Amino acid sequence: xxxxxxHEAIADELRRAIFDGRYPVGATLPSETELAAxxxxxxxxxxxxxxxxxAEGLIGSRQGAxxxxxxxxxxxxxxxxxxxAQWARSGGRAAGGLVLASAWSxxxxxxxxxxxxxxxxxxxxxxxxxxxxxxxxxxERTVYAEWIGPAVExxxxxCESVTRRLHDDTGLVFVHGEHHIDAVAAGTADAAHLRLRxxxxxxxxRRTTATADGRPIETSDDRYRPGSVVFSVRNSTRTNPLVxxxx
Amino acid sequence: xxxxxxHEAIADELRRAIFDGRYPVGATLPSETELAAxxxxxxxxxxxxxxxxxAEGLIGSRQGAxxxxxxxxxxxxxxxxxxxAQWARSGGRAAGGLVLASAWSxxxxxxxxxxxxxxxxxxxxxxxxxxxxxxxxxxERTVYAEWIGPAVExxxxxCESVTRRLHDDTGLVFVHGEHHIDAVAAGTADAAHLRLRxxxxxxxxRRTTATADGRPIETSDDRYRPGSVVFSVRNSTRTNPLVxxxx
DNA sequence: TAGTGGTCTAGACCACGCC
DNA sequence: GCGTGGTCTAGACCACTAT
Numbered sequence: 001x002x003x004x005x006x007h008e009a010i011a012d013e014l015r016r017a018i019f020d021g022r023y024p025v026g027a028t029l030p031s032e033t034e035l036a037a038x039x040x041x042x043x044x045x046x047x048x049x050x051x052x053x054x055a056e057g058l059i060g061s062r063q064g065a066x067x068x069x070x071x072x073x074x075x076x077x078x079x080x081x082x083x084x085a086q087w088a089r090s091g092g093r094a095a096g097g098l099v100l101a102s103a104w105s106x107x108x109x110x111x112x113x114x115x116x117x118x119x120x121x122x123x124x125x126x127x128x129x130x131x132x133x134x135x136x137x138x139x140e141r142t143v144y145a146e147w148i149g150p151a152v153e154x155x156x157x158x159c160e161s162v163t164r165r166l167h168d169d170t171g172l173v174f175v176h177g178e179h180h181i182d183a184v185a186a187g188t189a190d191a192a193h194l195r196l197r198x199x200x201x202x203x204x205x206r207r208t209t210a211t212a213d214g215r216p217i218e219t220s221d222d223r224y225r226p227g228s229v230v231f232s233v234r235n236s237t238r239t240n241p242l243v244x245x246x247x
Numbered sequence: 248x249x250x251x252x253x254h255e256a257i258a259d260e261l262r263r264a265i266f267d268g269r270y271p272v273g274a275t276l277p278s279e280t281e282l283a284a285x286x287x288x289x290x291x292x293x294x295x296x297x298x299x300x301x302a303e304g305l306i307g308s309r310q311g312a313x314x315x316x317x318x319x320x321x322x323x324x325x326x327x328x329x330x331x332a333q334w335a336r337s338g339g340r341a342a343g344g345l346v347l348a349s350a351w352s353x354x355x356x357x358x359x360x361x362x363x364x365x366x367x368x369x370x371x372x373x374x375x376x377x378x379x380x381x382x383x384x385x386x387e388r389t390v391y392a393e394w395i396g397p398a399v400e401x402x403x404x405x406c407e408s409v410t411r412r413l414h415d416d417t418g419l420v421f422v423h424g425e426h427h428i429d430a431v432a433a434g435t436a437d438a439a440h441l442r443l444r445x446x447x448x449x450x451x452x453r454r455t456t457a458t459a460d461g462r463p464i465e466t467s468d469d470r471y472r473p474g475s476v477v478f479s480v481r482n483s484t485r486t487n488p489l490v491x492x493x494x
Numbered sequence: 495t496a497g498t499g500g501t502c503t504a505g506a507c508c509a510c511g512c513c
Numbered sequence: 514g515c516g517t518g519g520t521c522t523a524g525a526c527c528a529c530t531a532t
Contacts, residue, residue, distance in 0.1 A: 064510035183450035201448030311529035
């Protein structure tokens with residue numbers, strides 16, 4: 001399926017060339033003028049295309065020199081990152097899910113801030129265990145805002161892809177996210193559900209997701225069994241999304 | 248100091264307005280036409296400015312609707328992320344460093360791949376303990392490529408900012424980076440240097456840094472004491488730098 | 495339907511690198 | 514010095530949101 005936006009078509013073509021090995025790491029890309037001529041587009045459109053690859057960390061750019069290939073590893077769409085099931089499928093693995101607990105209660109101060117609701121507002125708390133090829137790898141403690149809670153409650157307990165179902169049922173789209181990553185020792189509940197010893201290292205990701213207009217949907221404390229998952233970021237002086245903060 | 252590039256000046260002005268609270272979370276920004284008029288710039292220049300804020304995750308954008316403020320938290324420069332000392336200083340804390348071991352040896356297969364040198368090529372291995380206000384928080388196992396090794400060896404053992412010294416001494420600039428984040432249990436050496444029990448959770452960041460033209464400088468295995476540091480990423484469907492991979 | 499952001503063009507000048 | 518990417522302009526048309 002050909003991409004209708006010309007800058008996306010050019011970006012796709014360059015990505016394919018990089019992933020196929022036609023431009024290995026260290027190789028230089030054609031100049032903007034050459035790309036514009038070969039695609040019958042203006043220089044502005046070509047620049048829009050290469051700036052996408054720049055943001056993905058695939059290429060580096062310096063004034064005066066041709067662009068250089070830095071990496072040949074594809075990056076993921078936001079949806080693949082957001083959805084456990086879609087991420088698992090893209091890796092050829094089977095994702096499972098099971099709701100262990102689900103209940104309405106009052107938002108704590110920190111949750112109220114993250115979800116932009118008033119302190120004590122009703123929120124839906126869900127404890128969910130996620131499996132990969134039958135093995136438990138992730139324990140999710142998710143807090144949903146009041147307006148989306150009923151749709152979440154209507155889902156089956158063993159729903160494989162919550163993201164997918166919520167999109168199909170309500171048209172909801174997850175657009176923005178913020179992730180905070182650190183390490184914690186497994187508590188009693190973590191150890192029991194993930195089948196490891198108390199005190200074992202866990203990778204913790206606290207995340208908050210919002211709609212296109214910035215309305216918060218959910219905030220979650222996700223704990224991964226060590227060895228099952230790695231988070232990666234590519235960055236540079238020009239585009240730096242990763243931040244290190246004091247705990 | 249006024250910014251000479253007009254798009255950066257406009258971006259700075261908008262950032263200041265957001266950090267100062269003139270545009271709180273959820274507020275809408277002026278339209279492109281309004282910003283162009285008020286800054287005496289063309290629409291293209293304004294778009295370049297707001298796209299920077301978009302990449303930083305500060306604002307969200309949808310066709311047809313005005314841009315919305317998503318976050319009022321500043322993001323860091325790549326240098327602040329890269330340099331432990333500069334990061335510590337920006338948080339008002341005192342950074343210390345101490346070289347525990349330093350030796351040349353042959354590159355392993357994985358290191359050779361990351362540093363783009365041949366298997367068995369000479370590399371400089373450095374074990375460094377980093378402290379924050381005197382407390383040990385980070386153990387770095389860094390492998391330097393042969394061409395930069397001598398400059399690293401010339402540094403004093405208690406060098407506070409390696410990044411700063413290498414830049415001043417050799418003109419070296421760290422431009423690109425790749426970070427892989429997961430959790431591991433502390434080994435014997437980790438436990439001894441970071442003063443915690445064997446098996447305690449540690450946040451591990453494996454990173455590789457390169458110059459502007461993509462030449463790898465160093466690759467490192469950094470282990471942080473839990474509770475001392477958190478890594479954060481903001482992302483969206485349009486800009487997604489964070490990737491989750493199978494271990 | 496009016497306003498907004500997304501896409502695209504065709505040109506210009508400048509700063510920087512490489513040879 | 515020449516080629517390259519970085520900046521900027523002024524205009525056009527389209528897709529989408531809001532009212």
